[in-house]
Amino acid sequence: MRRNLDTVFIMRRDINKYGFSTRAVHAGEEPNYAEGATGDVISPLHLTTTYAWHNPSKPVSEYDYVRSSNPTRGAYETKLAAIEYVKYGLAFASGMAAENAVLQALTSTGDHIIGFDDLYGGTRRLFDKVYTNLAISYIDLNNLALFEATVRPETKIVWIESPTNPLTKICDIAAVAEIAHKHGLIVVVDNTFLSPYFMKPAALGADIIVHSTTKYIGGHSDVLGGAVLTSDDELYEKIKAIQNNCGAVLSPFDSYLNMRGIKTLSVRMEQHQRNAFAIARFLESHPKVNKVLYPGLESHPQHELIKRQASGFGGMLSFELKGELEDAERVMNKLVLFVTAESLGGVESLIELPVKMTHVHVDKSVRDAIGITDTLMRVSVGIEDAKDLIADLEQALGELRTKS
Numbered sequence: 001m002r003r004n005l006d007t008v009f010i011m012r013r014d015i016n017k018y019g020f021s022t023r024a025v026h027a028g029e030e031p032n033y034a035e036g037a038t039g040d041v042i043s044p045l046h047l048t049t050t051y052a053w054h055n056p057s058k059p060v061s062e063y064d065y066v067r068s069s070n071p072t073r074g075a076y077e078t079k080l081a082a083i084e085y086v087k088y089g090l091a092f093a094s095g096m097a098a099e100n101a102v103l104q105a106l107t108s109t110g111d112h113i114i115g116f117d118d119l120y121g122g123t124r125r126l127f128d129k130v131y132t133n134l135a136i137s138y139i140d141l142n143n144l145a146l147f148e149a150t151v152r153p154e155t156k157i158v159w160i161e162s163p164t165n166p167l168t169k170i171c172d173i174a175a176v177a178e179i180a181h182k183h184g185l186i187v188v189v190d191n192t193f194l195s196p197y198f199m200k201p202a203a204l205g206a207d208i209i210v211h212s213t214t215k216y217i218g219g220h221s222d223v224l225g226g227a228v229l230t231s232d233d234e235l236y237e238k239i240k241a242i243q244n245n246c247g248a249v250l251s252p253f254d255s256y257l258n259m260r261g262i263k264t265l266s267v268r269m270e271q272h273q274r275n276a277f278a279i280a281r282f283l284e285s286h287p288k289v290n291k292v293l294y295p296g297l298e299s300h301p302q303h304e305l306i307k308r309q310a311s312g313f314g315g316m317l318s319f320e321l322k323g324e325l326e327d328a329e330r331v332m333n334k335l336v337l338f339v340t341a342e343s344l345g346g347v348e349s350l351i352e353l354p355v356k357m358t359h360v361h362v363d364k365s366v367r368d369a370i371g372i373t374d375t376l377m378r379v380s381v382g383i384e385d386a387k388d389l390i391a392d393l394e395q396a397l398g399e400l401r402t403k404s
């Protein structure tokens, strides 16, 4: 029996009244019950690059060419906006393409940007090596007096990450946004690490949220992608124009895969976090471990701050071994379940050594100054059984004990 269209579209009209997991499953995916429609329960994958016209004055639909818009990407962008609790979503071919679109759309020569001093290295590279026409200041944004003193008449954007990588520094987003808005700055928050499941930066004052969807949103280490989210009509129009004119769009197939990923984001994030807690506590009590950086631990210096602005702590942690670089390498070489790899946010547990991998290009003096030591390892905790992950770490750390 067919339901009538009014019943069907109630969900679409009211998606904003639903909770996160309901949005993640249903936003952008309402079945089409119209006469003659197939009634797909999930949003179908549209692979066509171009769309027919009845005649040169009359296109068949609102679509004409895939770079400008595509039903699958559109559905995915609707889902992204719904889970970030904003009006608009824009999907890009990578996190860096998303960040580039923001900068291209909103800055011009001579503008100044203020960035958190522990931003993702690729973001710093984009600022420093590509946007050489801009002035950039990297500062500790938790020093609010310093932040306000750094603002210049030509400052356009403040760029935040929280927690940062690999040091898990937290930024007080609401406090920074309040000062930023007083001075007419645009607040950009990279929400890759916590994902919208654990933090909604728009509610804290972010004007724009960016993601490397390659991480938790895709969630399975198999889709490169990025996103820009906003509720501001003008910002959206400017960034959408760059998306269409420059063309770094996400493909329909990758949009389809990420929609699939988002449906399980809440259950994945809960399991990532449960496992991260178990591992953090195990490591904290291990005699060979010097310190553990996980914002969920009460020992984390900004534990209270993250509790105020997020509903969880995520699945990323770092820990520092007692010993030398070779000890860290020995432990990593002994791990069986943890894969040594640079990315994060997938269902499988990954481990990396920042001084030799993600942060090898950061000057040693800078690394030392901010605390990226030779034995600091970063873990992207997966959704496996916690006891298996802990047993793996235990045997690898045990190797160290017998050698020392």
Ligand SMILES: Cc1ncc(COP(=O)(O)O)c(C=O)c1O
Pocket (backbone or CB within 6 Å): 094, 095, 096, 097, 120, 122, 123, 161, 165, 190, 192, 193, 211, 212, 213, 214, 224, 225, 226, 343
């Ligand atoms: C916090 C953060 N932002 C942005 C990016 C860039 O994203 P992508 O690799 O998808 O271009 C990354 C990649 O690691 C990241 O960790």
